[in-house]
Amino acid sequence: MSSLIGVRDLVVEFSSGVRAVRSVSLDLAPGERLALVGESGCGKTTTMLAMMGLLPAGATVSGQVLLDGKDILAGGEATMRPHRWSDIAMVFQGAMNALNPVRRVGAQIVEAVRIHGGSRQDGKLRAREVLDLVGLPKDTSSRYPHELSGGQRQRAVIALALACQPRILLADEPTTALDVIVQDQIVTLLRQLSDSLGLAVVLVTHDLALVPHLCDRAAVMYAGTIVESGPCADIVRRPRHPYTRRLVEATPDLAGRRPLTSIPGAPPRLDLPLTGCAFQPRCAEALESCAGSAPPLTDLGGGRTRACHLLEVTA
Ligand SMILES: Nc1ncnc2c1ncn2[C@@H]1O[C@H](COP(=O)(O)OP(=O)(O)O)[C@@H](O)[C@H]1O
Ligand SMILES: [Mg+2]
Secondary structure, X not given: OOOOEXXXXXXXXXXXXXXXXXXXXEEEOOOOEEEXXXXXXXXXXXXXXXXXXXXXXXXXEXXXXXXXXXXXXXXXXXXXXXXXXOOEEEEOOOHHHOOOOOOOHHHHHHHHHHHOOOOHHHHHHHHHHHHHHOOOOHHHHHOOHHHOOHXXXXXXXXXXXXXXXXOEEEEEOOOOOOOHHHHHHHHHHHHHHHHHHOOEEEEEEOOHHHHHHHOOEEEEEEOOEEEEEXXXXXXXXXXXXXXXXXXXXXXXXXXXXXXXXXXXXXXXXXXXXXXXXXOHHHOOOOOHHHHOOOOOOEEEEOOEEEXXXXXXXXX
């Protein structure tokens, strides 16, 4: 697979001492759709912000973010800025409620284009194009965010992210605040945009049920690391990490007729060192040795990887 964007051994520690990302590696091919899944607090947003070069001051970052094979993390803001929004764009978690309330939607898109060197005229043309791409009526340009429904606002935020024609879109929980029908519409929109523009998409979500509707591959995160990855349909049907199995069993649309079960306990504190497998304290199948060392992410074949000390359960 030729990688459009690759993350290598990313580690992020905040000034508070919270080590939110502990060696994450990801790859995305042109037009590919990857889901990054896991409970709240496992480091999904931090991983995305690191890829955008938008971590808060004081955060310590190591690893690489390779765009077309070139490390755009190494040179700091100077190497990141030319690529942010024009190659790699992000829909921030909760962004639909963070549109500027006193500026018309069109003006916000024009401004995004002008910041990147386009003229006002370019901006107006592009605003018309992207609003059309996301399925919003022409007159949305002259509307204020409060005049739009939740679903329309999320479409406007996606339009804004597309203003500078990125090749990669990081969509952080883009459906979380929306009702189920609108959630489906946004996922469908992302799929159509990916198909028609060849846009690579990372869908960040805590909701595993959304994933097969949009994505080719999924990576499951726990306590700052990836514990399992593989083709979406495969992961949902045959999860191979105990944590992923628990996530599937806790997801109404995936659990089928089985009774839903929640995952007991809570993820570990990330401001303390972790020894052994991070999931071990919550894992019903854990052996004594699981507390001893962290399991490495291992290739299982068939595009699957897993970080777990247990022998595979073959159903
Ligand atoms: N700016 C920050 N400063 C300190 N800790 C943070 C900051 N942002 C996130 N965290 C912590 O990092 C961990 C991972 O957070 P986050 O990446 O937002 O997870 P997710 O998106 O998976 O819910 C959490 O423990 C969170 O409290
Ligand atoms: Mg988040």
